[in-house]
Amino acid sequence: EQNYELLFQEDIGLEVYEEHRLAKRKSVTLEELDGEKFSMLSQGSSMRKTLDQLCRKYHFIPRIMIETDSDLVCWQYMKKEGVVAFVPTLCEELYKPEEMKIIPIDQKDFCRYVLLVWGEDRILTPEENMVRAFMVDYFQNITARSFKNSGGRQERKRAFAQTFGYFDLYVDGSPVYFRSRKAKELLAFLINRRGGMVSMESVIDTLWPE
Numbered sequence: 001e002q003n004y005e006l007l008f009q010e011d012i013g014l015e016v017y018e019e020h021r022l023a024k025r026k027s028v029t030l031e032e033l034d035g036e037k038f039s040m041l042s043q044g045s046s047m048r049k050t051l052d053q054l055c056r057k058y059h060f061i062p063r064i065m066i067e068t069d070s071d072l073v074c075w076q077y078m079k080k081e082g083v084v085a086f087v088p089t090l091c092e093e094l095y096k097p098e099e100m101k102i103i104p105i106d107q108k109d110f111c112r113y114v115l116l117v118w119g120e121d122r123i124l125t126p127e128e129n130m131v132r133a134f135m136v137d138y139f140q141n142i143t144a145r146s147f148k149n150s151g152g153r154q155e156r157k158r159a160f161a162q163t164f165g166y167f168d169l170y171v172d173g174s175p176v177y178f179r180s181r182k183a184k185e186l187l188a189f190l191i192n193r194r195g196g197m198v199s200m201e202s203v204i205d206t207l208w209p210e
Contacts, residue, residue, distance in 0.1 A: 003119070003120055004116065004118075006114075007116055007135060009113050011104065011111045012087065012111055013086075013088075013103055013105055014084055014087075015085045015102050016103065017075075017079050017082070017099060018100070020082060020084065020101075022084070027104045027106040028103050030060045030105065037065040038086075039066050039084070047088070065077065078100065086105075091190075116132060127208065135186070161187075182207055185206075
C-alpha cells in the first residue's frame with residue numbers, strides 16, 4: 001500500500017510530420033490509426049509502460065516500426081518513413097520542432113497521471129514535506145503556462161525549452177520568468193527524465209544536494 005497525491009493529468013496525443021496525411025486533422029480516433037507505422041519508446045521505460053497499458057485498455061495494437069528513446073531518431077523516421085508516435089502533449093510541446101504536429105486523440109481518458117507517491121507507513125520529514133508542497137504548487141500552475149483563454153476557447157501557445165548550455169523556457173518567443181530558481185530547476189529535471197518515474201528522494205538530492 002502507498003500514499004499518493006495527484007499532481008496533474010496529461011493527455012496523450014499523436015505526433016506526426018507536417019506532411020503526414022493526418023497532420024491537418026483536428027483530432028483522430030484510435031480506429032483511424034490502425035495500420036499506421038509507429039515509433040515507440042524502448043521497452044522498460046515508465047512512459048512506454050503507460051502507453052502499453054493504454055493500448056491494452058482500448059484494445060489497440062500499434063504497428064511498431066522502430067523502438068527508440070532518441071527524439072532525433074524518432075523525428076527522422078517521421079520525416080523519411082511517415083511513422084507516428086504517441087506523446088504526452090504538454091511535455092512534447094516544449095521541445096518538438098516546428099514541423100512536427102501534435103493531434104488530439106478522440107478517446108476518453110487516453111492520458112497519463114503524474115503522481116507523487118510515498119510508502120503508507122512513511123512519515124515525511126520536514127524537508128520532504130517542503131518538496132511535496134513545492135511540487136503540488138508547481139504542477140497546479142503548469143497547465144496555465146501552456147494554454148491561454150481566448151474568446152471562450154482554449155488556444156495553444158508555442159513553447160520551446162532550450163536544454164543545451166543554460167536551461168531556458170520560451171513561450172511564443174518570449175522567455176518565461178520563474179518565481180524561484182528551484183521551480184526552473186525542477187522543470188529542467190523533469191524534462192530531462194522525459195516522462196520517466198521520479199522519486200521524491202531523487203528530487204531532493206538534485207535540487208537540495210546539501
